[in-house]
Amino acid sequence: MGERAENIEKQEDGSFIVTTNEGTQHQAPSVIIAGGLGSFEPRKPLVENLPAFEKKGIEYMVREPKLFLNKRLFISGSGDSALDWTIYFAENSELPVGLVHRSDMFRAHKDSVDRVCQLQEKGKIELYTHAEIKKVSGGSQLESIELHQKEREPKTIDVDYWLPLFGLSPKLGPIGNLRLEIEKNAIKVDHTLNYQTNTPGVFAVGDVNTYPGKLKLILCEFNETTLAVQSCYKIVNPDKKFTMKYTTVQGVKDFEKVV
Ligand SMILES: Cc1cc2nc3c(=O)[nH]c(=O)nc-3n(C[C@H](O)[C@H](O)[C@H](O)COP(=O)(O)OP(=O)(O)OC[C@H]3O[C@@H](n4cnc5c(N)ncnc54)[C@H](O)[C@@H]3O)c2cc1C
Numbered sequence: 273m274g275e276r277a278e279n280i281e282k283q284e285d286g287s288f289i290v291t292t293n294e295g296t297q298h299q300a301p302s303v304i305i306a307g308g309l310g311s312f313e314p315r316k317p318l319v320e321n322l323p324a325f326e327k328k329g330i331e332y333m334v335r336e337p338k339l340f341l342n343k344r345l346f347i348s349g350s351g352d353s354a355l356d357w358t359i360y361f362a363e364n365s366e367l368p369v370g371l372v373h374r375s376d377m378f379r380a381h382k383d384s385v386d387r388v389c390q391l392q393e394k395g396k397i398e399l400y401t402h403a404e405i406k407k408v409s410g411g412s413q414l415e416s417i418e419l420h421q422k423e424r425e426p427k428t429i430d431v432d433y434w435l436p437l438f439g440l441s442p443k444l445g446p447i448g449n450l451r452l453e454i455e456k457n458a459i460k461v462d463h464t465l466n467y468q469t470n471t472p473g474v475f476a477v478g479d480v481n482t483y484p485g486k487l488k489l490i491l492c493e494f495n496e497t498t499l500a501v502q503s504c505y506k507i508v509n510p511d512k513k514f515t516m517k518y519t520t521v522q523g524v525k526d527f528e529k530v531v
Pocket residue numbers: 275276277278306307308309310311445446447477478479480488489490491493
């Protein structure tokens with residue numbers, strides 16, 4: 273508990289060993305993956321040497337606003353997060369904030385878009401629409417960005433920070449490395465039978481799986497889990513007869529004695 277499953281290996285005897293980030297190993301005849309949407313990661317722009325300046329002037333979220341106050345700051349994006357932070361820094365910083373967006377249609381609330389226009393008129397925001405940052409440069413820290421704007425020559429601007437705020441996307445993370453068949457960032461399962469993956473003995477239930485008609489609803493996921501657990505029971509107890517029992521009729525006490 274409190275550990276992250278990082279690897280799953282099939283053994284010669286057909287069982288599986290799941291290894292966590294702490295090195296703990298669990299061995300079992302079958303595995304049910306219920307990892308939800310995994311972890312969320314920021315959507316990153318396609319800029320060649322971006323990783324070289326991550327946490328060295330390029331940040332994907334604002335953890336400590338003070339860090340960016342009175343700095344040469346550029347923000348990219350068109351959603352609420354990008355506009356809310358642009359407005360915050362424009363209102364609180366002594367320097368204007370650059371806001372860069374690929375089109376001139378914003379996804380953020382209309383109130384925020386109106387406020388951006390007001391602050392632009394006051395010279396607190398430098399707004400670049402139909403524009404993209406395509407190159408970043410610097411030494412040990414980010415020093416400049418290259419701004420490409422439609423029908424204009426690219427220009428290099430000296431900055432302290434660039435915040436590409438393009439939202440978050442769910443990532444399977446470690447689960448995505450298990451050599452399981454992945455579609456649309458989710459694990460493909462056999463929805464006609466028991467939500468088994470392409471690896472026999474490994475099942476995936478809940479938000480982590482995908483199949484035609486998938487609904488990410490708790491009700492549906494109870495059904496998926498029930499069918500997967502039933503199949504696991506048969507793998508664990510190949511010689512035992514499975515008998516369906518209703519808790520409403522007999523309760524769950526002494527269940528083991530009758531099966
Ligand atoms: C805003 C919102 C409202 C919703 N409202 C409803 C509703 O009204 N009715 C309804 O039916 N559904 C609703 N849903 C959907 C429902 O919440 C999900 O379908 C359900 O919670 C999915 O359950 P899960 O167990 O698959 O995933 P989760 O609940 O996401 O649980 C997955 C768990 O696995 C853990 N995990 C991930 N990767 C690893 C790893 N490698 N190792 C170990 N642990 C890991 C995560 O930390 C997490 O604890 C809503 C969803 C949202 C976002």
